[in-house]
Amino acid sequence: MSLSLFDDLIAAPKPEEVSPEREYRIEVNGQSVRVKILFEQRLNSRVSVSKNGILLRVSKLQDKDEQRKSIDSLLRWAKEKLGDKPELLDSLPQRKYMNGEVLKVGEHEFIISIFYHDANKSTAKIFRNNIVISLARGLNAEAEMNACSYLVAKCLCRYFHPVVTERLHELNNRFFKKKIGNIKMKYATSFWGHCSTNTDIVISVRLMFAPPSVIDYVFIHELAHLVHHDHSPRFWKLVETVMPSYRNAEKHLKEHHHRYYL
Numbered sequence: 001m002s003l004s005l006f007d008d009l010i011a012a013p014k015p016e017e018v019s020p021e022r023e024y025r026i027e028v029n030g031q032s033v034r035v036k037i038l039f040e041q042r043l044n045s046r047v048s049v050s051k052n053g054i055l056l057r058v059s060k061l062q063d064k065d066e067q068r069k070s071i072d073s074l075l076r077w078a079k080e081k082l083g084d085k086p087e088l089l090d091s092l093p094q095r096k097y098m099n100g101e102v103l104k105v106g107e108h109e110f111i112i113s114i115f116y117h118d119a120n121k122s123t124a125k126i127f128r129n130n131i132v133i134s135l136a137r138g139l140n141a142e143a144e145m146n147a148c149s150y151l152v153a154k155c156l157c158r159y160f161h162p163v164v165t166e167r168l169h170e171l172n173n174r175f176f177k178k179k180i181g182n183i184k185m186k187y188a189t190s191f192w193g194h195c196s197t198n199t200d201i202v203i204s205v206r207l208m209f210a211p212p213s214v215i216d217y218v219f220i221h222e223l224a225h226l227v228h229h230d231h232s233p234r235f236w237k238l239v240e241t242v243m244p245s246y247r248n249a250e251k252h253l254k255e256h257h258h259r260y261y262l
Contacts, residue, residue, distance in 0.1 A: 037058060042057065042059050097149075131152055131155055221239060
């Protein structure tokens with residue numbers, strides 16, 4: 001058994017041979033995970049985990065032995081993080097929109113209408129139950145897909161924002177009675193909801209694909225953070241008091257998250 005995770009990097013060179021930017025692979029829970037190491041002019045080393053793999057930002061100011069220890073420590077943290085949340089590596093597909101198709105978002109249905117124009121800017125709007133997309137003529141297939149996904153996400157954020165805002169305030173007034181800051185929506189793939197320390201709440205529009213009870217769970221989860229801004233036993237006790245069946249909602253999100261994308 002290796003004493004250092006650095007040694008587990010596939011084809012990893014000695015620290016003195018590492019270039020300013022290198023990519024390797026490491027095994028996590030039987031899965032080969034991409035590891036990217038950047039050596040930067042920074043005081044501290046750090047790590048992040050996303051669907052693209054593990055990214056290490058290592059201080060160039062450290063000597064080689066310190067760099068090796070930093071890499072080992074950060075890799076250990078990343079492996080533990082992925083052990084708890086393997087879904088961090090999940091990569092969502094991108095939807096290909098077709099003219100006339102019906103996009104079902106939860107209990108709502110939208111007809112996709114795609115037009116082309118000679119202007120440089122692509123736009124979209126919701127008119128009744130239609131999402132009308134006006135694409136700049138001449139885009140390649142990939143650019144069209146990116147534009148459609150971006151524009152549909154923006155439209156749905158605007159559409160659902162009043163509904164989300166009303167429901168958050170309703171649940172807050174009933175169970176928590178705390179001050180809420182700004183309420184925002186975005187197409188987030190790394191979280192369903194987020195509550196900042198200044199009480200702003202961000203909801204991913206992907207959540208709108210879920211059943212109402214699951215949506216309520218995420219709202220209750222974020223509102224509970226207005227009371228306990230952590231995941232302590234007190235926090236989970238509060239969530240359970242408001243929604244005794246919250247574990248069912250968590251299970252749903254874990255099992256179906258890959259189906260909710262734009």
